Amino acid sequence: MLDIVAEARGLTKKYGEKTVVNGISFQIKKGECYGLLGPNGAGKTSTMKMMYGATPISGGELHILGLDATSKSSEIKKRIGVVPQDDGLDTDFTVLENLIIYGSYHNLPSEVAQSRGRELLRFMSIDEKSQASVDTLSGGMKRRLAIARGMINQPEMLFLDEPTTGLDPQARLLIWDNLRGLKKQGMSMVLTTHYMEEAYQICDRLAIMDHGKFLCEGRPKDLVRDHIGKEVVEFSCEEKDKKYLSDKVREKFDYQVIRNRFHLFIKENQEGKDAMGLIPTDYLTIRKATLEDVFLKVAGHDLRD
């Protein structure tokens, strides 16, 4: 049991009458990077908040680092790091002061917080900003500071709620590097994200959530292979041809139609070019199957706000 850092059984969260997390169960192993994916309002952030003790659980069981999340919340908070969605930096202070003050909340003496803080700023490559006011930082730098802050108490586990949302691609790449660096050090991590590519690359395992439930869970590669296959053949069609084409591909291939576009799933034992013969169009694309295909398949493709 020692190598399980988080375990939920029938975990539920209700706000009033509204159930946002509906009886999910999962285990997260030590050193693992675990991803929670899902559309907006799927229940990812609520799940995270229950795990890092920002909101009480409404039902089920939740253990973090072997401790009961309800009764041992402050014990847990000593041993975890949190990077919330909105950074939550203290705008009254400079970058380094933020780390010192946050360290003091963790009972760290100022000198310890300062030396650890400088080291973390270097690790997150924002050490040249240590005397800057938080307000002057870019979005990416703020996020990196928030991650450094989450590490100040040398946590055994790190929670990151949408660590790359709202950042430009360069800043996102930097954060990915930082997270990979942390993973290499053996840090157990839980993160939520909208970015499939990010989840595919960083997460050892992930769960796709919607309406407060897990739709599927596993290694990203396995999920892609099991739900989609190795490749996807895409082509567009006219509304009137949809039924005809469906009938034609149904026998040989799994598929989904997103608006007026067919997506055929090519399994391990199939070949993409076999599909080409079936389809009377020159405008088709063969590409590798991705986590995005899995996501669209299991979570559906309606627009969410």
Added chain:
Amino acid sequence: MKNFSIKNIFKDMVTIPKIGIGIYRVWFRDFFYFKKYLLASIFWNFTEPLLYVVAFGYGLGFFVGQIEGVPYIMFLAPAILATTAMQGAAFESTYSSFTKLRVQKTYETIMMTPISIDEIVIGEILWGATKAVFSSLAVFLVFVVLGMVKHPTAWLTLPVAIMLSLCMSAISMVVTGFARDYDSFTYFFAVFITPMSLLAGTFFPLSQFPSWAQWAAQALPLTHGVHVMRELYLGRWSAALLGNLFFMGLIFVLFTNWAVAQIRRQLVY
């Protein structure tokens, strides 16, 4: 407002909060910030009370002459100390605390650490009182320089200012717990703080009031603060003053508990 009843408020008021070192951490965060802008903060602490001394003490005092056997300025001075403490606490624990609660989300950040909400709220109340006492102290030093401190017991007004500040800080924190936006505080100041600074025996003795109003004034914390501070400032002392201190202490405890419960409802759901 769901579950808003006298019974629930009473329950909130008598629920003992869990406290620990976190209170000091939260207090220290605010002190750390205060230290950064010490000069700017101190300057404003001197200006307003000095204006009062000039306008009411010297200006108006010239026409008033003596009140209750002392020059008007000596009657007024302890009230300025008390009012400064009250207003300092009321400002810090409404506008500043609300900013940390809703705008900067400072409390939510602290909640990610082992510090409990009880400790956050109490640390904030203590800080509001601390800042208010700094202001009172600044005013007191002005009085010393102006030669207006004539009795050794006058120095005891400072600990009383602490009590009054704590009391007002706790009340203001409850208001913060209910506030929807900054405008809510405009009402709090217009309906409670400003009338209190005028009617709590500050500028004229309560004996000017009809007796029912004198009784009503006893419900105001500032009345008790002004009374004790004036007695000590003028070198008078009686055991009855302990009753006034007890009243302020009781308000502090009850409203602190209430503030803890109310702010928890804002932060945890």
